[in-house]
Amino acid sequence: MANSKYEYVRHFELADSLLPSTWLVVRIDGRGFHRFSQSHNFQKPNDRRSIELMNRCAIEVMKDIKDIILAYGESDEYSFIIPKTSNLYSRRASKISSTVVSLFASNFVMHWSEYFGEDQLLYAPCFDSRTVCYPNDKILRDYLSWRQADCHINNLFNTTFWALVLKGGMTEIEAENRLKGTLSKDKNEILFTQYDINYNNIDAIYRKGSTIIRKKTEVSTISPRSGELVTRTKLIPTAIYDDIIGQEFWDAHPELLEEKK
Numbered sequence: 612m613a614n615s616k617y618e619y620v621r622h623f624e625l626a627d628s629l630l631p632s633t634w635l636v637v638r639i640d641g642r643g644f645h646r647f648s649q650s651h652n653f654q655k656p657n658d659r660r661s662i663e664l665m666n667r668c669a670i671e672v673m674k675d676i677k678d679i680i681l682a683y684g685e686s687d688e689y690s691f692i693i694p695k696t697s698n699l700y701s702r703r704a705s706k707i708s709s710t711v712v713s714l715f716a717s718n719f720v721m722h723w724s725e726y727f728g729e730d731q732l733l734y735a736p737c738f739d740s741r742t743v744c745y746p747n748d749k750i751l752r753d754y755l756s757w758r759q760a761d762c763h764i765n766n767l768f769n770t771t772f773w774a775l776v777l778k779g780g781m782t783e784i785e786a787e788n789r790l791k792g793t794l795s796k797d798k799n800e801i802l803f804t805q806y807d808i809n810y811n812n813i814d815a816i817y818r819k820g821s822t823i824i825r826k827k828t829e830v831s832t833i834s835p836r837s838g839e840l841v842t843r844t845k846l847i848p849t850a851i852y853d854d855i856i857g858q859e860f861w862d863a864h865p866e867l868l869e870e871k872k
């Protein structure tokens with residue numbers, strides 16, 4: 612078909628391809644989730660329903676976009692890791708960012724009621740997205756460590772803050788002042804001595820955030836032909852709550868950093 616005289620406008624679309632041979636990380640983050648969590652009465656410091664819905668969305672994204680090898684989520688954010696050798700959407704930044712975030716957000720709405728039951732979704736949630744290149748394995752691991760350390764710092768603060776308010780009867784301003792300048796050990800001490808909470812015994816899902824990996828899982832189906840039970844091993848995106856900062860996790864999952872052909 613002949614080009615129309617308008618075709619030249621295509622040249623205004625600038626190339627935005629990401630560096631080859633680098634890890635790609637797509638991070639999505641809820642827009643204005645401070646307000647969103649209040650409007651929807653999220654439990655404090657953590658709302659299990661919200662975390663499980665976020666994990667579900669990440670799992671659905673990974674089921675759809677097979678290039679993603681791992682995802683890490685905490686609070687209102689999720690990071691999706693794409694290997695150096697991937698040629699997903701010819702490594703076009705906006706195409707990758709927008710597809711991942713759109714899929715995440717539509718799943719968030721679609722699956723809301725499975726996690727929140729009678730509590731209605733009151734307005735359309737929105738997420739932002741960015742895709743960043745990381746040139747080597749060490750920097751990729753440092754990126755993930757940065758997010759998990761952020762999860763730890765925020766969760767320890769929030770756990771202590773809400774203990775002071777909800778159990779200790781302080782106002783939010785009093786709790787804020789009490790925690791000003793405190794170190795991790797001070798917060799652990801407040802939790803332990805005043806509220807009988809051993810921080811290390813709090814569920815790992817809150818302390819460590821959620822990591823989705825493709826886990827080898829036995830899946831049984833009834834063969835439509837023979838009617839027999841057939842069991843196969845499949846790679847199913849699954850949430851785990853491990854420490855991903857230390858070496859142990861990477862030793863247990865060596866395939867994650869292996870060069871993909």
Ligand code: DGT
Nearest residue numbers: 641642643644645648653654655656657658686687
């Ligand atoms: P942004 O990202 O710049 O548009 O602004 P926000 O408001 O989304 O801020 P952000 O992303 O730095 O912080 C996430 C907010 O979401 C933070 O106010 C805490 C809230 N949030 C996330 N998960 C939970 C939860 O499980 N329970 C409660 N109560 N709040 C949560």
Ligand code: MG
Nearest residue numbers: 640641642644
């Ligand atoms: Mg946010």
Ligand code: MG
Nearest residue numbers: 640641642643
């Ligand atoms: Mg923010």
Ligand code: MG
Nearest residue numbers: 640686687688
């Ligand atoms: Mg956030």
Ligand code: MG
Nearest residue numbers: 700706709710
């Ligand atoms: Mg199209």
